[in-house]
Amino acid sequence: MAVARRDSFDCHALSFDYGQRHRVELDAAARVAQSLGALKHIIVPINLRVFGGSALTSDLAVPKAGVSAGIPVTYVPARNTIFLSFALAWAEVLGSSDIFIGVNAIDYSGYPDCRPEFTEAFEQMANLATKAGVEGRTRIQIHTPLIQLSKCAIIRLGAELGVDFRLTHSCYDPDQKGRACGACDSCRLRRQGFREAGLEDPIEYISENF
Amino acid sequence: MAVARRDSFDCHALSFDYGQRHRVELDAAARVAQSLGALKHIIVPINLRVFGGSALTSDLAVPKAGVSAGIPVTYVPARNTIFLSFALAWAEVLGSSDIFIGVNAIDYSGYPDCRPEFTEAFEQMANLATKAGVEGRTRIQIHTPLIQLSKCAIIRLGAELGVDFRLTHSCYDPDQKGRACGACDSCRLRRQGFREAGLEDPIEYISENF
Numbered sequence: 307m308a309v310a311r312r313d314s315f316d317c318h319a320l321s322f323d324y325g326q327r328h329r330v331e332l333d334a335a336a337r338v339a340q341s342l343g344a345l346k347h348i349i350v351p352i353n354l355r356v357f358g359g360s361a362l363t364s365d366l367a368v369p370k371a372g373v374s375a376g377i378p379v380t381y382v383p384a385r386n387t388i389f390l391s392f393a394l395a396w397a398e399v400l401g402s403s404d405i406f407i408g409v410n411a412i413d414y415s416g417y418p419d420c421r422p423e424f425t426e427a428f429e430q431m432a433n434l435a436t437k438a439g440v441e442g443r444t445r446i447q448i449h450t451p452l453i454q455l456s457k458c459a460i461i462r463l464g465a466e467l468g469v470d471f472r473l474t475h476s477c478y479d480p481d482q483k484g485r486a487c488g489a490c491d492s493c494r495l496r497r498q499g500f501r502e503a504g505l506e507d508p509i510e511y512i513s514e515n516f
Numbered sequence: 517m518a519v520a521r522r523d524s525f526d527c528h529a530l531s532f533d534y535g536q537r538h539r540v541e542l543d544a545a546a547r548v549a550q551s552l553g554a555l556k557h558i559i560v561p562i563n564l565r566v567f568g569g570s571a572l573t574s575d576l577a578v579p580k581a582g583v584s585a586g587i588p589v590t591y592v593p594a595r596n597t598i599f600l601s602f603a604l605a606w607a608e609v610l611g612s613s614d615i616f617i618g619v620n621a622i623d624y625s626g627y628p629d630c631r632p633e634f635t636e637a638f639e640q641m642a643n644l645a646t647k648a649g650v651e652g653r654t655r656i657q658i659h660t661p662l663i664q665l666s667k668c669a670i671i672r673l674g675a676e677l678g679v680d681f682r683l684t685h686s687c688y689d690p691d692q693k694g695r696a697c698g699a700c701d702s703c704r705l706r707r708q709g710f711r712e713a714g715l716e717d718p719i720e721y722i723s724e725n726f
Contacts, residue, residue: 352562357602359609377647384605387645391601395594399569418650427644431637435597437587440628 307342308467309451310406318400319344320393324385325355325363330484334475341470350392359383361478368479370489377416380478380491386419390428390448398436403444405432406451413457413499415491425450457499465505472508481512488513517552518677519661520616528610529554530603534595535565535573540694544685551680560602569593571688578689580699587626590688590701596629600638600658608646613654615642616661623667623709625701635660667709675715682718691722698723 310317319339321332332349339347358364360382369378386409393405409420418424429448438446452460464471476496477486486493488511500507520527529549531542542559549557568574570592579588596619603615619630628634639658643649648656662670674681686706687696696703698721710717 348566350563350566353560354605356558356560357606357609359605377650381647382605383608383647384601384642384645387604387641388598388601391594391598394597395564395569395592396567398593399567416650418647419645421644424641424644424649427637427641431597431634431641432594434631434634434637435594435629437591437593437628440587440626 307338307344307406307408308464308469310404310449311342312467315404315406317342317344317406318396318402319347320389320396321347321349322389322392323349323351324382324388325353326382327362327368328475328478328480330480331475333484334473337473338469341473348396352388352392354382354385354388357383368487368490370479370487373415373491373494375416377418378491380415381417384419386417386424387428390425390432394432394436394446397446398438403438403446404449405446406449408452409450410452410455410457410460412453412455413495415495420453422450422453425453456502457495458502461499461503461505465503474509486511517548517554517616517618518674518679520614520659521552522677525614525616527552527554527616528606528612529557530599530606531557531559532599532602533559533561534592534598535563536592537572537578538685538688538690540690541685543694544683547683548679551683558606562598562602564592564595564598567593578697578700580689580697583625583701583704585626587628588701590625591627594629596627596634597638600635600642604642604646604656607656608648613648613656614659615656616659618662619660620662620665620667620670622664623705625705630663632660632663635663666712667705668712671709671713671715675713684719696721 307317321335336347354363361368361379362382366379397405411421414420425448432446476492478490478492479487486509517527531545546557564573571578571589572592576589607615621631624630635658642656686702688700688702689697
């Protein structure tokens with residue numbers, strides 16, 4: 307969102323209450339949306355627990371032993387497809403042609419729906435799914451400004467653009483107070499990114515060693 | 517679903533409570549799913565009224581003057597993209613590679629997300645969005661057995677396959693008892709289809725003349 311604001315876009319922010327165990331991220335999303343000047347922030351309730359199939363939307367345990375090869379159990383089937391579909395619906399109602407999503411295909415867990423092949427195919431489909439495709443109006447664009455950046459580069463970019471990282475949340479398995487576990491893939495990638503960027507991560511972790 | 521059953525598929529049925537004014541269609545979906553032997557029928561609540569933008573999900577009036585050129589106000593932005601995204605999520609959890617959707621691009625209201633270009637682009641995207649795409653497993657297929665049939669041909673096919681049309685619902689603007697209005701696009705296309713097929717439509721209409 308900071309990149310979109312830098313590029314002079316007026317932003318409508320969209321988050322999902324999808325049954326994720328780290329539901330606390332929605333409070334962080336609201337704080338961040340406000341701090342970066344979103345015109346509106348909608349949280350859409352969609353219960354992906356009806357399907358299950360992921361450690362984030364069921365009772366499966368979140369792995370804590372380190373980022374490993376292959377697609378981990380934290381993968382939520384078709385999550386980004388669902389998220390982008392709702393964004394597409396809202397964009398069409400608003401008459402907007404630009405959708406931003408913060409996916410990353412470098413320092414990530416190997417999720418298929420974080421790769422450029424996926425977002426490009428989604429963009430192509432989106433232009434056939436909507437009025438834009440039939441009436442030949444403005445082409446819908448899926449922007450992925452972070453997709454080819456390392457976590458270190460993402461953090462440096464955020465810092466340059468004035469992102470207040472105290473407002474943010476990354477952990478998949480926070481405690482009841484919303485504190486980050488420090489050991490899940492998402493915490494590990496974040497902490498390593500801050501370390502490599504030479505910046506201090508301002509959020510609190512339950513466990514300091516990993 | 518009758519076509520999928522004819523072709524020996526075990527079926528999981530999926531419907532959406534998306535804020536549609538013809539919510540009564542969900543009771544019909546449950547009856548039809550049961551009568552055709554669905555292993556399971558899930559109704560996913562997703563509130564598309566948060567975005568609005570359609571006569572089906574807002575207080576805009578449903579047109580009753582007849583099917584006209586262009587995309588009508590009953591178009592729900594990105595609806596089939598959202599529906600297929602959830603189907604994709606469930607298919608991936610089930611380990612299924614076949615998704616059926618009853619869209620039609622002949623006797624329809626001109627919705628962009630009912631055309632073959634759209635469903636083909638969705639299929640391509642789906643295979644990049646999921647584990648199937650990364651791990652090179654079975655290809656996901658979007659089946660659209662009705663897409664190139666006239667409404668008359670669809671009704672004849674249904675009758676051949678033993679569909680009990682008394683259980684079905686098509687109207688966009690039913691009354692409080694769930695009776696079809698007889699005058700919206702969906703009622704008009706259905707009634708004309710039955711007439712052309714030389715079959716009697718067994719459901720009740722509020723208005724007999726259109």
